[in-house]
Amino acid sequence: MKDAVNRKSLLRTLFLGFVFPALISAPTLAEEKEEPVQNVEQVKSLPLDELRLFTEVFQRIKNAYVEPVDDATLLEDALRGMILGLDPHSAYLEPKEFETLQQHTSGEFGGLGIEVGMEDGFVRVITPIDDTPAQRAGVKAGDLITKLDEQAVQGLSLNEAVDLMRGKPGSKVLLTIVREGEEKPLEIEVIRDVIQVASVKSRLIDENYAYVRVSQFQVNSGKEVHKHLQRLMGQEIKGVVLDLRNNPGGVLQAAVDIGDIFLDEGLIVYTHGRLAESDQRFSATSKTLVPDLPMVVLINGGSASASEIVAGALQDQERAIIMGQPSFGKGSVQTILPLTQDRALKLTTARYYTPEGRSIQAQGIKPDILVEDAEIKLRNNGPQFLKESDLSGHLDNGNGEGSVKPENSDEHLAERDYQLYEAVNLLKALVIVQK
Known part of the structure; x- marks a missing residue:
């Protein structure tokens, strides 16, 4: 039995990230089960009144709910609810979620190519991933997704919403998006694809x-x-x-x-x-x-x-x-705590x-x-100054140097990416100061 536990420990892969969990060692639930409770104080500290209440609710639902509900469904729902009350990053990972987690860290997965979270019952876009269908279609960080095709997002869990966004590569999904600064909701069509992220x-x-x-x-x-x-x-x-x-x-x-x-x-x-x-x-x-x-x-x-x-x-x-x-x-x-071969608990531990x-x-x-993410537009109505090089018959500079710009010159960087433009300007200033 100990060998089996050791193999599980070796297979543990723990991650940290916005969507991904963190690297930190912790015992698996299987390991905890092997050690019987021997401490009397631990038994005394169990919330017996609350456990009796849980059992009472469980039995009432089993006996009186309008439709039959099996024990496994009720207990899994109870697990989800218990974790849901902790923090936004703890989760009960069922087989599909566990597999998706492993795909994310390997850099290849199916879908639209966006990182999402729930906010006020809607799906909030944390960020579109570079070179993915969502980014190419114009989805932006901060967008609030209210509908997926004809399905309203409000009332769905995050996992249910993500399931609707997944599909066969080449199939389409219409996102209805509320974006800050836009008077009306936007409709953006995204074509699903296998996401291969070059990080x-x-x-x-x-x-x-x-x-x-x-x-x-x-x-x-x-x-x-x-x-x-x-x-x-x-x-x-x-x-x-x-x-x-x-x-x-x-x-x-x-x-x-x-x-x-x-x-x-x-x-x-x-x-x-x-x-x-x-x-x-x-x-x-x-x-x-x-x-x-x-x-x-x-x-x-x-x-x-x-x-x-x-x-x-x-x-x-x-x-x-x-x-x-x-x-x-x-x-x-x-921390990822494996529960079974295809289920795990993602728990915030530090x-x-x-x-x-x-x-x-x-x-x-x-x-x-x-530096805010600004859009820069160059003024075209300013004075156009005449330069020496524009004069007919002007002398060469004598250095044998032309005025051709290097091929990789980012001439319009300020217009395309103002923050990067400012970063490069700061680097140039630092180089000058260091001389």
Whole structure:
């Protein structure tokens, strides 16, 4: 029997994130069952009156409800209700939810490509994932979904709403959305697809500045960031922008690995809960790829959990300047407790803290420089100044240099992404100051 328990312990995969649970050791329910209750004080502490009330309600429903209800259904409903009363991130995972959780962390799953939660009976879009059908169709963070095709969302559980959003790749679903700033509800048609998320992307901006985008923290995201930066550093980059906007979180170890890429010592994050095994500390190693380049981290209201771990660590260690908007504020740790082979309990067991002891829960990371997500339109009615190069027969500059812009110049970056434009400008200023 002990061998079986050990195998279960080895198979435990615990995650942290906005949708994903956290990395922290805890005993499984199967392990607890093996140890009979021997402490008399534990027996005395049982809420006997409440258990009698539960039994009474159970029997009344069994005997008097208008339709027969089997014991298993009643008990599973009771489990869901018991967990539902705790906090938004604890959950009773049935086979489908347990499978979906594993698909998320592997980076491949079916659906629309949005992270969602419930708010006032409706589905709130936390963030659309990069390069997915939802993002391409125009779904935005903060959107409130009120209908899925002809089905009203109000009255449905989150799992029921998610089930309606799933379907065969190529099939369509019509989302009715209430969006702040819009007078009328929007109708957005999204074509379902198999979602294969590439969690890390990168490119050079102005030939000298590395831009690294992490859309969520998957198992291999740390290795991917390392690989992208190694490739970019072969071009003698002067600074780095790490974009964590609309990143809902993911695997804790990936957050630690990414923090370690930019830090050569010190604490990255620690967790604290009621159980001794809930207290863990994660520190940087000396194996640092980018120890001293100027760095800006972009965050916004869709940056949650593991994103906040990285941003908080780099902020507390004064390794990077945090720019953008305040983050989501999801600073709790979830543990997966397997119940059976295909069911599990996702339970909030601790809070996590930045190196300086700040709890991010319900507060978030405040950027060092607040930059709203603005739309910039260049004025075309200003004076058009004549330049020397416009004069007929003007002299060459004698340096043999033309006026051709580099191919990868982000000429219209301010119009396309104002926050990134400001981040690059800040990096340029830091480079000038360091000279």
